[in-house]
Amino acid sequence: MLRATVNKILTYSVVDGPGNRMVIFLQGCNFACAACHNPYTIGVCxxxxxxxxxxxxxxxxxxxxxxxxxxxxxxxxxxxxxxCPISASPMVQQMNVDDILEIARKHHPFLTGITVSGGEATLQLKFITALFTAIKADPDLSNLTCFIDTNGHLGPKGWSQILPVTDGVMMDVKALDPTLHRTLTGQGNAKLLRAARIVFDAGKLYELRFMAAPDVNDTEKEITALADFALSLSPQIRIRINAFQLHGVKGKARDWNAMDKARVDQITTRLNAFGLQNIVTPAMYL
Ligand code: SF4
Ligand code: SF4
CATH class of the missing domain: 3.30.70.20 (Alpha-Beta Plaits)
Structure with missing residues (x-):
C-alpha cells in the first residue's frame, strides 16, 4: 500500500494557503537551504x-x-x-491515504482545504497525487481545496501528473541569480523558474514566496530580477515576502541578521515601483 513519510500534521493553519488549512509536512527534501526553519525535515532516517x-x-x-x-x-x-548527522527525524510516521482522510474528516467542519508541505512534498509525488485524487472523489471532502507548498524543483512530467488534481501552488523563490540560489539552497534555480511558469500557465500559481534575508538576497540586483521575473508572469501575481528570522536555523545562516519590518517595507516599495501591487508582508516579526 502507498505510504508517505510524515513529519507532522497541523490541523489548523492560516499561513499555508487560503483560509483554514490542515497541513501535512512530508519528510525529505532535495534542497539544503541555509535559511531552513525546519532543518530536521530535510533528511530521511x-x-x-x-x-x-x-x-x-x-x-x-x-x-x-x-x-x-x-x-x-x-x-x-x-x-x-x-x-542527527543527516538532518532527519526519528519521530516520523508512515501514513496511508486513508489515515489522512480520517484526520481530515474529523476536522472537516473547520477546514477550507489541505496543504502538503515539507521537506519537499513533491518528492512523494505518487502519494500526494493519490491523496488529492481521493479528496476530490470523496463526497464528504470534495469541497476542500488541495494546495502544494514547494521549492519548485519538480520537472514538467511531474507537474502534468499533479496539477489536474491541485487547486493552488505556493512556490519558494530563494534567489534569482543562479549562483546565489545554489549557494543558498545547494541547487540551481532553472527548474524552479520553469516550474513557476508551468504552474502559472495552468492558472494554479497561488503565490511566489520570497524569503528575504538582509544583505543576502535583498540587494537591488536581486529585487530587480525578482520583479522582472514576476512581471513576466503577471503584474497581478501575488508575492509573499517572508522575513528571515534566526529561530530554528542551523549552520551559516546563524550569522545572518534577522529581517525587520523597515527593510521588508523597502522591498515592498521597490516591487510596487515596478508595478507589482499584490505584495503580502508578514503579520509579525518573531
Ligand atoms: S534520526 Fe536517528 S537513527 Fe535516523 S539517521 Fe538520524 S540519528 Fe540516525
Ligand atoms: S524524548 Fe527522545 S524521541 Fe522524544 S524528542 Fe527527546 S530524544 Fe527525541
Missing part, C-alpha cells in the same frame, strides 16, 4: 541509531535494525533532532 543514546525516556528503540518511536514516552526534548 537511515536507522543509524546515533540518536538512541540521547533519548533519555527511551522513546526510541532499534528493532530488527529499524528505529521505532513511542510517542507516549517522548518528552519533546528534541535531543534526537539536534544530534
Amino acid at each position: 537511515d536507522d543509524c541509531g546515533d540518536c538512541l543514546p540521547v533519548c533519555e525516556p527511551k522513546a526510541l528503540t532499534l528493532q530488527s535494525g529499524k528505529i521505532t518511536f513511542d510517542a507516549t514516552l517522548c518528552t519533546d526534548c528534541d535531543n534526537c533532532l539536534g544530534i
